[in-house]
Amino acid sequence: QVQLQESGPGLVNPSETLSLTCPVSGGSVSSSYYWSWIRQPPGKGLEWIGYIFYTGSTNYNPSLKSRVTISTDTSKNQFSLKLTSVTAADTAVYYCARDLAGIGHFDSWGQGILVTVSS
Amino acid sequence: QSALTQPASVSGSPGQSITISCTGSSSDVGGYNLVSWYQVYPGKAPKVMISDVSNRPSGVSNRFSGSKSGNTASLTISGLQTEDEADYYCTSYTGDNSPVLFGGGTKLTVL
Numbered sequence: 001q002v003q004l005q006e007s008g009p010g011l012v013n014p015s016e017t018l019s020l021t022c023p024v025s026g027g028s029v030s031s032s033y034y035w036s037w038i039r040q041p042p043g044k045g046l047e048w049i050g051y052i053f054y055t056g057s058t059n060y061n062p063s064l065k066s067r068v069t070i071s072t073d074t075s076k077n078q079f080s081l082k083l084t085s086v087t088a089a090d091t092a093v094y095y096c097a098r099d100l101a102g103i104g105h106f107d108s109w110g111q112g113i114l115v116t117v118s119s
Numbered sequence: 120q121s122a123l124t125q126p127a128s129v130s131g132s133p134g135q136s137i138t139i140s141c142t143g144s145s146s147d148v149g150g151y152n153l154v155s156w157y158q159v160y161p162g163k164a165p166k167v168m169i170s171d172v173s174n175r176p177s178g179v180s181n182r183f184s185g186s187k188s189g190n191t192a193s194l195t196i197s198g199l200q201t202e203d204e205a206d207y208y209c210t211s212y213t214g215d216n217s218p219v220l221f222g223g224g225t226k227l228t229v230l
Contacts, residue, residue, distance in 0.1 A: 036219075038221075045122060045208065045221060045222070045223045045224040046157075046159075046165070046208050046221045046224065047221060048210075048219040048220065048221060051219075059215075059216075059217070059218060060217075061217060062120070062216070062217050063120075095164065095165070097165075099219070102218055102219075103151075103153045103155075103212040103218060103219065104153065104155050104210030104211060104212055104218070104219040104220070104221075105153075105155045105167065105170045105171070105210075106155070106157070106165070106167060106210075107167055107176070109164035109165055109166075110164060111163075111164050112162075112164060
């Protein structure tokens with residue numbers, strides 16, 4: 001397993017862009033895994049946001065697709081999430097995770113970061 | 120896509136067995152043997168307990184087992200322990216367009 005840890009601002013203004021990064025330690029973001037983002041709104045269940053494969057191919061939740069971008073930075077061995085035009089409904093704990101095959105089998109997770117959308 | 124259907128809560132006494140269901144459709148749970156189960160403690164990172172319907176990762180107690188029948192997958196925990204009290208989520212592969220779908224989650228209470 002690798003070690004993952006989300007980082008970024010804990011407070012984002014409505015209509016702005018949420019940006020998070022997830023450095024990968026003990027492994028390489030260039031290895032053949034699906035680097036994923038998942039979120040959990042307060043009091044609600046887990047929601048898959050999307051992933052990026054090491055080739056750069058991405059796949060996103062259709063409900064978020066128009067606002068989401070997941071990318072990798074091989075020089076920093078990390079992957080990132082950008083979510084535009086956020087509203088209060090985007091307030092959630094955001095997790096980064098490694099999916100072994102792009103099928104929902106996540107073997108490594110970050111601890112999660114609470115991002116609140118509020119002015 | 121709607122979340123896979125799980126009971127909101129289940130409960131059991133120490134030593135008993137419980138089963139948590141995860142119901143989808145032929146497009147997800149029923150169409151692929153690619154269901155995983157996660158244990159989530161408050162404030163902690165989720166942990167995979169079962170993958171590919173019934174495979175138990177190394178280090179996971181053999182008290183946890185998974186199965187599937189038709190469009191419903193199940194997680195069974197035998198010999199319940201107080202430390203099993205947590206939230207449990209299932210996931211299923213749903214095809215290439217939007218490949219991962221979570222269940223709504225089940226809160227397990229060990230009485």
